[in-house]
Amino acid sequence: MGSQKFLACFFLHFFLLLLVFRLSVGQGLRIGFYSTTCPNAEAIVKKSIDQVMAVAPSLAGPLLRMHFHDCFIRVNNLPHLVCGSGNVLGCDGSILLNSSTHQAEKDAIPNLSLRGYGTIDRVKSALEKECPGIVSCADVLAIVARDVVVATKGPYYEVETGRRDGRVSNLADANNLLPPFANITTLKLGFQARGLSVKDLVVLSGGHTIGTSHCSSFSNRLYDFSGKGETDTDPTLDPNYIIRLKTRCRSLSDTTTLVEMDPGSFKTFDTSYYALLPKRRGLFQSDAALLDDSETRAYVHEATTDGSSFFKDFGVSMVNMGRIGALTSSQGEIRRVCYNVNY
Ligand code: HEM
Known part of the structure; x- marks a missing residue:
């Protein structure tokens, strides 16, 4: 690559990265995003989670972990910065997608021990009944994570919402999750x-x-x-x-x-x-x-x-974690069901 082309490429990526950063850090995410479009959204999630916790309290851990695993996938690293193909992926509900033509994040080894997908489906159906096509699966994960923390006597905190759902889920992206033997x-660095x-x-x-x-x-x-x-x-x-x-x-x-x-x-x-x-x-x-x-x-x-x-x-x-790589405004989509992209 000639030095001029390299520089042009570098600055283009630097600019794009700044853009992604602006989009992902709070831009478009806010507390009460659904206050006019689906005012009961958080109450609906809480009601479903309270029902689940009453019969299956051991799902609290897996449901908190699921939001973390959704957010902590592919990241930009140095080779990607210099004209690579990678970009930041994060809290976009891609952990929930089933494998179709290829293996999805769900199938990656660190995710084989995740549980609670049925609970997310249940919450999403309750939301779709009241406000079809409004609340993203990525936001469901973030709100559910907060509600299980509260259900186990942890702190209540306001969750930023307004994430949109990604349409891509690749097994390889989940291999960036930090391993339990990490020093x-x-x-x-992670x-x-x-x-x-x-x-x-x-x-x-x-x-x-x-x-x-x-x-x-x-x-x-x-x-x-x-x-x-x-x-x-x-x-x-x-x-x-x-x-x-x-x-x-x-x-x-x-x-x-x-x-x-x-x-x-x-x-x-x-x-x-x-x-x-x-x-x-x-x-x-x-x-x-x-x-x-x-x-x-x-x-x-x-x-x-x-x-x-x-x-x-x-x-x-x-x-802070919930902001990683969040899709907002016209990016991505609002899935009708959390396990499949819209057709
Ligand atoms: C810092 C790096 C982290 C590493 C290396 C790590 C690793 C792990 C591993 C290996 C497990 C056990 C999986 C199994 O064998 O079933 C686990 C469980 C868990 N992790 Fe982490 N984790 C990290 C950060 C986090 C974060 C940031 C959260 C959420 C805020 C989280 C929440 C949980 C929860 C709640 C469980 C229990 C899941 C269950 O009950 O099934 N972890 N983690």
């Missing part, structure tokens, strides 16, 4: 690449105060951690906790057993996740890694003190 550098701060990282990790995990997400810490054999465990994990976890996860190949992520209060959204971390009882390496950076470590300690700002911070960081 602090990978975690910080959040930074999506316009989120180190504070957002430590605050949103607090989502692990509710829900369960499959043994396979952390059993490398219990067995053969560094390739030295069966009894080789992760030295950053409390040995007593290891003993307890091993009674639940019987081998490295256990892919079915579920373990509470925040033992003792995994059904309640509270600060106990942060109390476990300094005791070396964070379940994932990515949880333990929050002790490896001065800013995240300071927050972990602060989060359990009287007057902790965690509840307020969580709402702020969820709003």
Whole structure:
């Protein structure tokens, strides 16, 4: 590529990136987006979620995680900036699309443990009955995430709405999700690449105060951690906790057993996740890694003190996360059903 062409290409992409950034950061997203077009939208979502939580409270964790997995897919990286084909994808409801001609995000390994798609369909049908074609599936995910936090005794926060639904869902884009063995550098870069701060990282990790995990997400810490054999465990994990976890996860190949992520209060959204971390009882390496950076470590300690700002911070960081790659105005569409694009 000649240097003039390269420069033209670079500036074009820089301009486009600024545009995408403007569109995605709050532009078009606002609190009460449906106040005239579907004034009961949030009440309808809440009613459906309250009904679901009354009979299936264990769906709170997966439904919170689903919004995170919708938002945290493909990001621009350096090669994309220099005339690549990539762009920012994010909270556009693409996690909900079924595979048709090709495999969708849903089929990617990190998403195989997601549950609650039926709940989203139920919420969407209730909305379609009252306001057909108005409320996007991407917004349903964001509102549902807030409502399950509230249902588990966590904070209420205002959700920005006005997202539109994407028409694309590719398995490969979900491989950008952060893995449970990520170290602090990978975690910080992953959040930074999506316009989120180190504070957002430590605050949103607090989502692990509710829900369960499959043994396979952390059993490398219990067995053969560094390739030295069966009894080789992760030295950053409390040995007593290891003993307890091993009674639940019987081998490295256990892919079915579920373990509470925040033992003792995994059904309640509270600060106990942060109390476990300094005791070396964070379940994932990515949880333990929050002790490896001065800013995240300071927050972990602060989060359990009287007057902790965690509840307020969580709402702020969820709003920040909900802005990643959001489609607004005339982009995308409002799907009629969440699992298929409109025809
Ligand atoms: C910081 C990087 C993160 C990593 C590496 C990570 C990783 C994971 C993994 C591996 C699981 C267990 C999946 C399974 O085996 O079933 C999980 C569960 C969960 N995650 Fe995260 N997560 C991260 C951030 C977040 C964020 C930002 C949220 C939401 C704000 C979140 C909410 C949850 C919830 C609620 C569960 C429990 C799901 C259930 O009950 O089925 N996570 N996470």
